[in-house]
Amino acid sequence: MALDRLIKNILEKKNPTVAGLDPKLDYIPDYIKEQAFQEHGCTLEGAAQALLTFNKGLIDALCDIVPAVKPQCAYYEMYGWQGMRALKDTITYAREKGMFVITDGKRNDIGSTMEAYAAAHLGEIQVAGERFAPFGGDALTVNGYLGTDGIAPLLKVCKEKDTGIFVLAKTSNPSSSELQNQEVQGGEPVYLVMGKMCEEWGKELPGKYGYSGVGAVVGATWPEQLAELRKELPHTFFLVPGYGAQGGGAKDVAGAFDEKGLGAVVNSSRALMCAYKKEGCRPEDYAMAARREAIRMRDDIAAAIASV
Numbered sequence: 001m002a003l004d005r006l007i008k009n010i011l012e013k014k015n016p017t018v019a020g021l022d023p024k025l026d027y028i029p030d031y032i033k034e035q036a037f038q039e040h041g042c043t044l045e046g047a048a049q050a051l052l053t054f055n056k057g058l059i060d061a062l063c064d065i066v067p068a069v070k071p072q073c074a075y076y077e078m079y080g081w082q083g084m085r086a087l088k089d090t091i092t093y094a095r096e097k098g099m100f101v102i103t104d105g106k107r108n109d110i111g112s113t114m115e116a117y118a119a120a121h122l123g124e125i126q127v128a129g130e131r132f133a134p135f136g137g138d139a140l141t142v143n144g145y146l147g148t149d150g151i152a153p154l155l156k157v158c159k160e161k162d163t164g165i166f167v168l169a170k171t172s173n174p175s176s177s178e179l180q181n182q183e184v185q186g187g188e189p190v191y192l193v194m195g196k197m198c199e200e201w202g203k204e205l206p207g208k209y210g211y212s213g214v215g216a217v218v219g220a221t222w223p224e225q226l227a228e229l230r231k232e233l234p235h236t237f238f239l240v241p242g243y244g245a246q247g248g249g250a251k252d253v254a255g256a257f258d259e260k261g262l263g264a265v266v267n268s269s270r271a272l273m274c275a276y277k278k279e280g281c282r283p284e285d286y287a288m289a290a291r292r293e294a295i296r297m298r299d300d301i302a303a304a305i306a307s308v
Protein backbone atom coordinates (compact mmCIF):
# COMPACT_ATOMS: atom_id res chain seq x y z
CA MET A 1 0.00 0.00 0.00
CA ALA A 2 1.36 3.37 -1.04
CA LEU A 3 1.34 5.13 2.32
CA ASP A 4 3.35 2.21 3.72
CA ARG A 5 6.19 3.45 1.50
CA LEU A 6 5.82 6.93 2.97
CA ILE A 7 5.80 5.54 6.52
CA LYS A 8 8.84 3.36 5.77
CA ASN A 9 10.72 6.46 4.53
CA ILE A 10 9.64 8.38 7.64
CA LEU A 11 10.89 5.58 9.91
CA GLU A 12 14.19 5.25 8.06
CA LYS A 13 14.89 8.98 8.17
CA LYS A 14 13.33 9.43 11.63
CA ASN A 15 11.63 12.45 10.15
CA PRO A 16 7.86 12.89 9.72
CA THR A 17 8.08 15.89 7.40
CA VAL A 18 7.53 16.68 3.74
CA ALA A 19 9.20 19.46 1.78
CA GLY A 20 6.75 21.55 -0.23
CA LEU A 21 7.96 22.45 -3.72
CA ASP A 22 5.93 25.56 -4.60
CA PRO A 23 8.49 27.41 -6.69
CA LYS A 24 7.41 30.94 -7.58
CA LEU A 25 9.98 32.83 -9.66
CA ASP A 26 10.29 35.34 -6.79
CA TYR A 27 11.68 32.61 -4.56
CA ILE A 28 14.33 31.47 -7.02
CA PRO A 29 17.84 32.94 -6.78
CA ASP A 30 18.77 35.28 -9.65
CA TYR A 31 21.74 33.20 -10.80
CA ILE A 32 19.40 30.28 -11.57
CA LYS A 33 16.90 32.48 -13.44
CA GLU A 34 19.63 34.25 -15.43
CA GLN A 35 21.09 30.94 -16.60
CA ALA A 36 17.65 29.60 -17.58
CA PHE A 37 16.72 32.81 -19.44
CA GLN A 38 20.05 32.78 -21.26
CA GLU A 39 19.33 29.27 -22.51
CA HIS A 40 15.59 29.58 -23.20
CA GLY A 41 14.88 33.31 -23.32
CA CYS A 42 12.59 35.23 -20.97
CA THR A 43 9.77 32.86 -21.80
CA LEU A 44 7.57 30.31 -20.09
CA GLU A 45 10.19 27.77 -21.18
CA GLY A 46 12.87 29.78 -19.37
CA ALA A 47 10.70 30.09 -16.26
CA ALA A 48 9.97 26.36 -16.25
CA GLN A 49 13.69 25.57 -16.57
CA ALA A 50 14.41 27.84 -13.57
CA LEU A 51 11.72 26.03 -11.54
CA LEU A 52 13.19 22.66 -12.34
CA THR A 53 16.79 23.65 -11.57
CA PHE A 54 15.67 25.20 -8.26
CA ASN A 55 13.71 22.06 -7.34
CA LYS A 56 16.54 19.70 -8.25
CA GLY A 57 18.89 21.66 -6.00
CA LEU A 58 16.42 21.35 -3.12
CA ILE A 59 15.82 17.65 -3.76
CA ASP A 60 19.58 16.94 -3.86
CA ALA A 61 20.06 18.76 -0.56
CA LEU A 62 17.10 17.14 1.20
CA CYS A 63 16.69 13.61 -0.14
CA ASP A 64 18.85 11.90 2.48
CA ILE A 65 17.03 13.50 5.44
CA VAL A 66 13.47 14.30 4.26
CA PRO A 67 11.21 11.40 3.24
CA ALA A 68 8.85 13.16 0.85
CA VAL A 69 8.13 16.17 -1.33
CA LYS A 70 4.82 17.87 -2.08
CA PRO A 71 4.75 19.86 -5.31
CA GLN A 72 1.61 22.02 -5.47
CA CYS A 73 0.29 21.90 -9.06
CA ALA A 74 -0.76 25.57 -9.13
CA TYR A 75 2.84 26.76 -9.07
CA TYR A 76 3.54 24.77 -12.24
CA GLU A 77 0.23 25.36 -14.01
CA MET A 78 0.83 29.10 -13.85
CA TYR A 79 3.75 28.62 -16.25
CA GLY A 80 1.58 26.77 -18.77
CA TRP A 81 2.42 23.40 -20.28
CA GLN A 82 6.07 24.25 -19.86
CA GLY A 83 5.44 24.51 -16.12
CA MET A 84 3.55 21.22 -16.13
CA ARG A 85 6.53 19.58 -17.78
CA ALA A 86 8.66 20.93 -14.93
CA LEU A 87 6.14 19.32 -12.54
CA LYS A 88 6.50 15.95 -14.26
CA ASP A 89 10.31 16.24 -14.32
CA THR A 90 10.34 17.25 -10.65
CA ILE A 91 8.22 14.23 -9.71
CA THR A 92 10.43 11.89 -11.71
CA TYR A 93 13.63 13.34 -10.20
CA ALA A 94 12.35 13.18 -6.62
CA ARG A 95 11.25 9.57 -7.04
CA GLU A 96 14.62 8.65 -8.55
CA LYS A 97 16.16 10.05 -5.37
CA GLY A 98 13.94 7.79 -3.27
CA MET A 99 11.50 10.45 -2.10
CA PHE A 100 7.75 9.82 -1.80
CA VAL A 101 5.84 12.32 -3.95
CA ILE A 102 2.52 13.83 -2.88
CA THR A 103 1.08 15.78 -5.80
CA ASP A 104 -0.98 18.58 -4.31
CA GLY A 105 -3.77 19.03 -6.85
CA LYS A 106 -6.87 19.04 -4.60
CA ARG A 107 -8.84 17.50 -7.45
CA ASN A 108 -12.54 16.80 -7.26
CA ASP A 109 -15.33 16.17 -9.74
CA ILE A 110 -17.94 13.61 -10.73
CA GLY A 111 -16.81 10.01 -11.03
CA SER A 112 -16.15 9.91 -14.78
CA THR A 113 -13.92 12.97 -14.57
CA MET A 114 -12.20 11.66 -11.47
CA GLU A 115 -11.22 8.61 -13.53
CA ALA A 116 -9.27 11.01 -15.72
CA TYR A 117 -7.60 12.74 -12.76
CA ALA A 118 -6.76 9.35 -11.26
CA ALA A 119 -5.16 8.19 -14.51
CA ALA A 120 -3.24 11.46 -14.86
CA HIS A 121 -1.76 11.63 -11.38
CA LEU A 122 -1.89 8.16 -9.84
CA GLY A 123 -2.12 5.68 -12.65
CA GLU A 124 -1.66 5.16 -16.37
CA ILE A 125 -3.32 5.95 -19.64
CA GLN A 126 -3.25 3.89 -22.81
CA VAL A 127 -2.52 5.41 -26.20
CA ALA A 128 -2.98 2.98 -29.07
CA GLY A 129 -2.07 0.06 -26.82
CA GLU A 130 0.97 1.78 -25.27
CA ARG A 131 0.81 2.56 -21.54
CA PHE A 132 2.02 5.83 -20.00
CA ALA A 133 2.12 7.21 -16.45
CA PRO A 134 1.50 10.91 -17.24
CA PHE A 135 2.72 12.43 -13.94
CA GLY A 136 3.59 9.41 -11.84
CA GLY A 137 3.16 10.69 -8.26
CA ASP A 138 2.77 8.39 -5.25
CA ALA A 139 -0.26 10.19 -3.80
CA LEU A 140 -2.65 12.99 -4.74
CA THR A 141 -4.54 15.48 -2.59
CA VAL A 142 -8.26 15.48 -3.37
CA ASN A 143 -11.46 17.11 -2.21
CA GLY A 144 -14.08 14.62 -1.02
CA TYR A 145 -16.92 17.11 -1.17
CA LEU A 146 -18.61 15.36 -4.12
CA GLY A 147 -18.91 12.20 -2.05
CA THR A 148 -18.15 8.54 -2.57
CA ASP A 149 -18.72 8.34 -6.33
CA GLY A 150 -16.07 11.04 -6.77
CA ILE A 151 -13.59 9.08 -4.66
CA ALA A 152 -14.31 5.53 -5.90
CA PRO A 153 -12.36 5.88 -9.20
CA LEU A 154 -9.31 7.00 -7.22
CA LEU A 155 -9.56 4.02 -4.89
CA LYS A 156 -9.68 1.67 -7.87
CA VAL A 157 -6.53 3.17 -9.38
CA CYS A 158 -4.80 3.35 -5.97
CA LYS A 159 -5.43 -0.37 -5.54
CA GLU A 160 -4.15 -1.24 -9.02
CA LYS A 161 -1.13 1.08 -9.00
CA ASP A 162 -0.19 1.11 -5.33
CA THR A 163 -0.79 4.83 -4.94
CA GLY A 164 -2.70 6.84 -2.31
CA ILE A 165 -4.82 9.91 -1.66
CA PHE A 166 -5.10 12.64 0.98
CA VAL A 167 -8.61 14.05 1.34
CA LEU A 168 -9.18 17.61 2.62
CA ALA A 169 -10.77 17.40 6.08
CA LYS A 170 -9.81 20.51 8.09
CA THR A 171 -7.76 22.87 5.95
CA SER A 172 -5.14 25.22 7.39
CA ASN A 173 -6.53 28.52 6.06
CA PRO A 174 -8.20 31.06 8.39
CA SER A 175 -11.65 30.75 6.75
CA SER A 176 -11.75 26.96 6.90
CA SER A 177 -14.11 27.10 9.89
CA GLU A 178 -16.84 28.87 7.91
CA LEU A 179 -17.97 25.58 6.42
CA GLN A 180 -15.77 22.86 7.87
CA ASN A 181 -16.75 23.59 11.51
CA GLN A 182 -20.48 23.68 10.76
CA GLU A 183 -22.29 21.02 12.71
CA VAL A 184 -24.43 18.71 10.65
CA GLN A 185 -27.16 16.28 11.69
CA GLY A 186 -26.02 14.48 14.81
CA GLY A 187 -24.00 17.52 15.92
CA GLU A 188 -20.69 16.53 14.30
CA PRO A 189 -18.61 19.15 12.51
CA VAL A 190 -18.18 18.72 8.77
CA TYR A 191 -14.43 18.08 9.15
CA LEU A 192 -15.17 15.09 11.40
CA VAL A 193 -17.82 13.74 9.03
CA MET A 194 -15.25 14.00 6.21
CA GLY A 195 -12.63 12.34 8.42
CA LYS A 196 -14.98 9.44 9.13
CA MET A 197 -15.61 9.08 5.41
CA CYS A 198 -11.83 8.75 4.98
CA GLU A 199 -11.82 5.94 7.55
CA GLU A 200 -14.58 4.22 5.59
CA TRP A 201 -12.94 4.71 2.17
CA GLY A 202 -9.63 3.56 3.65
CA LYS A 203 -11.03 0.10 4.40
CA GLU A 204 -10.40 -0.69 0.73
CA LEU A 205 -6.68 0.13 1.06
CA PRO A 206 -5.42 -1.32 4.35
CA GLY A 207 -1.75 -0.85 5.24
CA LYS A 208 0.72 -2.81 7.33
CA TYR A 209 1.36 -0.03 9.86
CA GLY A 210 -2.35 0.29 10.69
CA TYR A 211 -2.89 3.29 8.41
CA SER A 212 -4.81 3.04 5.16
CA GLY A 213 -4.05 4.46 1.72
CA VAL A 214 -6.67 7.17 2.27
CA GLY A 215 -5.15 9.96 4.32
CA ALA A 216 -6.66 13.26 5.44
CA VAL A 217 -5.38 16.84 5.20
CA VAL A 218 -5.56 18.58 8.58
CA GLY A 219 -3.90 21.96 9.12
CA ALA A 220 -1.13 22.65 11.63
CA THR A 221 -3.00 25.86 12.40
CA TRP A 222 -5.75 23.85 14.16
CA PRO A 223 -3.99 21.95 16.99
CA GLU A 224 -7.22 21.15 18.85
CA GLN A 225 -8.84 19.58 15.79
CA LEU A 226 -5.62 17.74 14.95
CA ALA A 227 -5.64 16.02 18.33
CA GLU A 228 -9.38 15.36 18.16
CA LEU A 229 -9.13 13.82 14.69
CA ARG A 230 -6.11 11.70 15.69
CA LYS A 231 -8.26 10.08 18.39
CA GLU A 232 -11.32 9.69 16.16
CA LEU A 233 -9.56 8.38 13.04
CA PRO A 234 -7.15 5.61 14.09
CA HIS A 235 -6.50 4.35 10.53
CA THR A 236 -6.22 7.68 8.73
CA PHE A 237 -2.76 9.14 8.15
CA PHE A 238 -2.58 12.95 8.20
CA LEU A 239 -0.91 15.35 5.81
CA VAL A 240 -0.40 18.47 7.92
CA PRO A 241 0.22 21.74 6.04
CA GLY A 242 0.42 25.15 7.70
CA TYR A 243 3.75 24.72 9.50
CA GLY A 244 6.18 27.64 9.34
CA ALA A 245 4.95 30.35 6.97
CA GLN A 246 1.31 29.99 8.10
CA GLY A 247 2.24 30.12 11.77
CA GLY A 248 1.94 26.47 12.83
CA GLY A 249 4.76 25.23 15.07
CA ALA A 250 6.09 21.98 16.51
CA LYS A 251 3.86 22.07 19.61
CA ASP A 252 0.80 22.61 17.40
CA VAL A 253 1.41 19.45 15.39
CA ALA A 254 2.35 17.14 18.28
CA GLY A 255 -1.28 16.03 18.68
CA ALA A 256 -1.32 14.68 15.12
CA PHE A 257 0.91 11.76 16.11
CA ASP A 258 0.00 8.44 17.73
CA GLU A 259 1.76 6.85 20.69
CA LYS A 260 4.40 5.36 18.35
CA GLY A 261 5.21 8.80 16.92
CA LEU A 262 3.52 7.90 13.62
CA GLY A 263 0.29 9.03 12.00
CA ALA A 264 1.24 12.26 10.29
CA VAL A 265 3.62 13.97 7.91
CA VAL A 266 4.06 17.73 8.36
CA ASN A 267 4.57 19.96 5.32
CA SER A 268 6.59 23.13 5.03
CA SER A 269 6.97 24.93 1.69
CA ARG A 270 7.91 28.63 1.84
CA ALA A 271 9.87 28.32 5.08
CA LEU A 272 12.16 25.76 3.42
CA MET A 273 12.34 27.23 -0.08
CA CYS A 274 13.04 30.75 1.19
CA ALA A 275 15.21 29.85 4.19
CA TYR A 276 18.20 31.43 2.44
CA LYS A 277 16.45 34.80 2.37
CA LYS A 278 15.60 34.62 6.07
CA GLU A 279 19.14 33.51 6.96
CA GLY A 280 20.59 36.22 4.74
CA CYS A 281 23.06 33.75 3.27
CA ARG A 282 24.42 33.68 -0.31
CA PRO A 283 21.71 32.75 -2.87
CA GLU A 284 24.09 30.02 -4.09
CA ASP A 285 23.56 28.38 -0.68
CA TYR A 286 19.77 28.29 -0.94
CA ALA A 287 19.61 24.50 -0.88
CA MET A 288 21.87 24.15 2.15
CA ALA A 289 19.80 26.79 3.94
CA ALA A 290 16.71 24.69 3.18
CA ARG A 291 18.51 21.66 4.59
CA ARG A 292 19.34 23.53 7.80
CA GLU A 293 15.69 24.59 8.12
CA ALA A 294 14.55 21.00 7.46
CA ILE A 295 16.84 19.74 10.23
CA ARG A 296 15.49 22.39 12.64
CA MET A 297 11.92 21.38 11.75
CA ARG A 298 12.67 17.66 12.21
CA ASP A 299 14.34 18.22 15.58
CA ASP A 300 11.66 20.64 16.85
CA ILE A 301 8.89 18.18 15.96
CA ALA A 302 10.77 15.26 17.55
CA ALA A 303 11.17 17.27 20.76
CA ALA A 304 7.50 18.28 20.77
CA ILE A 305 6.34 14.67 20.26
CA ALA A 306 8.65 13.46 23.04
CA SER A 307 7.30 16.03 25.48
CA VAL A 308 3.62 15.01 25.04
Ligand SMILES: O=c1ccn([C@@H]2O[C@H](COP(=O)(O)O)[C@@H](O)[C@H]2O)c(=O)[nH]1
Binds near residue numbers: 022072170242246270
Ligand atom coordinates in the same frame (compact mmCIF):
# COMPACT_ATOMS: atom_id res chain seq x y z
O1 LIG B 1 -5.17 23.00 4.12
C1 LIG B 1 -4.24 23.15 3.32
C2 LIG B 1 -4.03 22.32 2.26
C3 LIG B 1 -2.94 22.51 1.45
N1 LIG B 1 -2.06 23.51 1.68
C4 LIG B 1 -0.90 23.62 0.77
O2 LIG B 1 0.29 23.38 1.55
C5 LIG B 1 1.31 24.29 1.19
C6 LIG B 1 1.64 25.20 2.35
O3 LIG B 1 2.67 26.09 2.00
P1 LIG B 1 3.46 26.97 3.08
O4 LIG B 1 4.35 27.81 2.24
O5 LIG B 1 4.23 26.01 3.96
O6 LIG B 1 2.47 27.75 3.83
C7 LIG B 1 0.80 25.02 -0.04
O7 LIG B 1 1.18 24.26 -1.17
C8 LIG B 1 -0.70 24.98 0.12
O8 LIG B 1 -1.37 25.03 -1.13
C9 LIG B 1 -2.26 24.33 2.74
O9 LIG B 1 -1.47 25.26 3.01
N2 LIG B 1 -3.33 24.13 3.54
